[in-house]
Amino acid sequence: MSSQHITKKIINSPETCVDDNLRGVVAAFPALQLHPKHRVITVRQKTDTGRVAILGGGGSGHEPFASGFVGEGLLDGAVAGGVFASPPTGHVLYAIAQLYKYNSGGVLVIIGNYTGDRLNFGKAIEKAKISGIKVEGLIVGEDVASSKNKTGGRSMVGEVLFYKLCGAMAAKGYDLETIRKEAVESNKYMATLGVCLSACSLPGQPPLFETVHDEMELGAGVHGEAGIAKVKMGTAKEVVAMILDQIISYLKLGAGDRVAATIDNLGGTSFLEMNIISAETKDYLESKQITVERIFTGHLKTSLEMHGFQICLLQLPAERGDVWLQLLDAPAEAAAWTGCAMSVGKTGGHGDDDTLLQTHAIRTASGPSLTLEGQELLRGGLSAAANDLIQSEALLNKLDSGCGDGDCGITLKKFGHAIQSYLDTSSVEYPSNVLWDLSEIAETDMGGTSGGIYSLGLSAASQALASAKSNDVSSWLSAWESAMQAITKYGGAEPGDRTMLDTLHSAAEVYKQNIKGDLVELLKKTVTAADEGAKATANMVARAGRASYVASGYAHDEDAGARAVAVWLQAILKYIIKNK
Template sequence: MAAKPVTKKLINSVESCVDDNLRGLVAMYPKLRLHPKHRVVTIRNDRDTGRVAVISGGGSGHEPFASGFIGSGMLDGAIAGGIFASPPTGHVLYAITHLHKYNSGGSIVILGNYTGDRLNFGKAIEKAKIAGVKVREVIVAEDIASSHNKTGGRGLCAEVYLFKLCGAMSAKGYDLDSIHKMALDVCKHMATLGVCLSPCSLPGQPPLFEIAQGEMELGAGVHGEAGIAKVTMGTAKEVTALILEKIVDHLKLVAGDRVTVMLNNLGGTSILEVNIMCSEIKDYFSSKKIKSERIFAGHMKTSLEMHGLHVSVIKLSRENGDFWLELLDGSTDAPGWTGTRLSVWEDGQVGDDDDVLDNYTRKASAGPSLSQSQQELFRGCLQGAGQALVKSESLLNKLDSGCGDGDCGTTIKQFAQAILDYIKQGSVEHPSNVLWVLSEIAEKDMGGTSGGIYSLGLAAASQSFASSRTVNITAWLAAWESGMQAITKYGGAEPGDRTMLDTLHTASVAFKQNLSSDLKTLLRKTGDAAEVGAKATASMTARAGRASYVASGYTRDDDAGARAVAIWLQAIVDFMLSKI
């Protein structure tokens, strides 16, 4: 079968398109500031506003989301990832710390409910908190089509609603807690659903999927993924009814309710079609005696050139609905809405704040130290675990190929090799410091979702040790449990969801149950439990992570992440037993 042709796009190169896009934004609106090394765009300030900074971001390819909504009364800054990819933790932390210099009221970070964003933004938020920054997060998850998932629906164009609402409250001088409370309340009253008529294509690639003539995808997302069902193409009136019936049911709307509506052009829909749909939306709600107070339409959160749209609705609560409308009506000069004063040219709009991260380093005690003999044991454990993971690259890639990118082994090998390099000369005297370094290695050398998971878990374990007085078995268990709690908080998974947590949890339970046993028994029982936990994932239904998005027929073997944990845990057990 002949390969599908690559879709034509006006870019310079696949590699430079994200950065070229950001340079173009500040060329149009020179009063914005581009921080190119971190792919961050901010409002330019030279003094403390005293306000709350409103921050967001995510993958590129969704323009004008999110940088196009920077301006007074909306976002103060945004972080751009690669095409359809979450920005790395370091870039998010840079944005938070830079904006903290000029907004002492704190920061509210708005992110979509995607594993990569939750992990990378979550790690940055936790780092910022450790450094003393006042910061709150709002995870937007309003998509109806994916609302059945364990971690909730995806965050779609309703994130832009939060940009406007939070930005308007900040402009009015409200404090961080008040803005955060409002945002969480609004999130309970939002729902989004859309349709896709033709797919998009990543730069340098053919279309991501196919849609037959006369069909459309219901419930399409913004990352080029197909929807939840193929349905027959209909008229604008029919499509409107199909979407809004589900939204009305989801929000439990009844006659007399009031709503605001956002119609998001996914990128390739003509303005003529958008206008027609707006008219049909107005008529539909009128027929149900539901008052549509506002209808906003345009490119909000696109999916490159995808032909389709999302309809997002906020049910205006009786208690706060008028206030929300007041916020939505507040003035803004964000260029995603219209041309603004930011269009006036001014020199110096490009340049990183190179010293900002140096002022926001980790502020934590080193915690208790290890004796010389304990250090040698710790170093040997790390070496054994790293070597075992390097040898397991092919196995883990094979396990990952059915439900992921087939690169789990390669990704973990990069992590393991970086650890092996570190322990050749790095100090292992303080477990807290070592675990923090490993967390940073996972973030930088491992990358991706797996890197985010390991980084969060290790950072939490590090903080647990920092507050411990001694290094003993109980302290290691506390650090272990702290790591799992952090992974659950930001990754959304729990034991039983077919992830690495199944191995970690099963082994930790065995470890805890055998604390009073002799060391050999404790180690053997823990290693055996890790194997049981990894094997159990083969028969589990994936409810979190990438495997949850594919058919169960592709997940018949052990979960790659769970198997990886069993491999390094067993390597540690074997080394410790050899020294007893």
């Protein structure tokens, strides 16, 4: 472990990070009150509510747990320990006394099922009772991986659900014993299991354990613990199914059962991954004919920056399920609670109205038509361009790495294949229609910024040809210039900015200068100009496009977009020269 590098974290110091974190919570949410000596955060209260207060807490490093859930309909207070360490008894006792001062209905202390928390929170509760405070503790835990331990499963993200259930009951005026009894019952119907792809690290320390690139830890804990088994990486669908199979077995769920699902980000998992996991969770449960009434997802109880997630299912039994669902849906306002009115299911499925973007009449011929010979030249030129784009994938990707995201070749290859498919079935009699079709293909098959730029340019060129009187060299120059103007207008780049426009502009200028001469010579000079335009970008400073976002040292070769234009433009012109 000593040979590992300390993980970089943006903190002031490992010693002050917990207190600095709490100061940040109340800086962002000043409606809360910080009691700094005891690391306690509470709602601001001046008069007795007469109801029960709910207190949570535990070690830090699980943010937003627990201070992020202090607010209306959830916790009335939270007490924080050191990173992955239980708060001391004195701090817990202070939090209990502070809440009881303004909540004469008593205090319910929710305790995670960990030895340190059980001891320190338990001792504080007993001391509070001796001093006359009406207080009860509730030890909760729902981890499947550790469920065979003598003391039961560890407390995972399900602890947050207890905050919500108990907070809602307290807001409704339930008494202390009723709240505790209902929570104890719900714990029997709850189970959590998760995986991690990489470990977290305590501030000032290296990662707690190592994972190889193709493995995950199944059953990892929220204190940086490794799991109960190493398993091979799989797709989101496969990993979710593996986790849910164990939870379903543990809870003995079957067709017709109802659940509320909570999907917890362990800290370092992207929104994209979390959304995919949510979709796969819903699909898999429904494939087992288990009704998913709610899905709550997000950073709830994390393990610092651990890359992984947990799935928690709360079964909603026939006799109590509707009551628990009402409590989960009850109004709540806290910084980190993700449930809201939009969490409640609506009738009706999901789908697209494919009629919206369809034209309501068959498109008529637009602009001048081509002779059969002209059609063959256009079809052959486009086919050559498509082939060369596909063959140039590696080159364009290489040019795009460093100063871009390395996928220019992949994107243009998609365009090339889409053009080939188009040419297999489509007429090319009307060039304006062809360019419009290509603009649609660029939008749907290329996608991203490149697709948008190509789509804009091609659609502008299409409109220019639609109003042309003939398919002569001047009409094509007009279409060419219209395309460049549209790209500049919406893309923001101009010639000289190290983009595709540099190739288009250089070639267009030579084309314009030689437009009255011999056609073959015109095309040959344009081919040369396209190549020179692309090469010139190697010495330009990027002022637009993705390359402008990175240091100039990364942009030491031709611009990938500029070279891509040269590839397809030269392919088209060379084909015409050869077959004219």
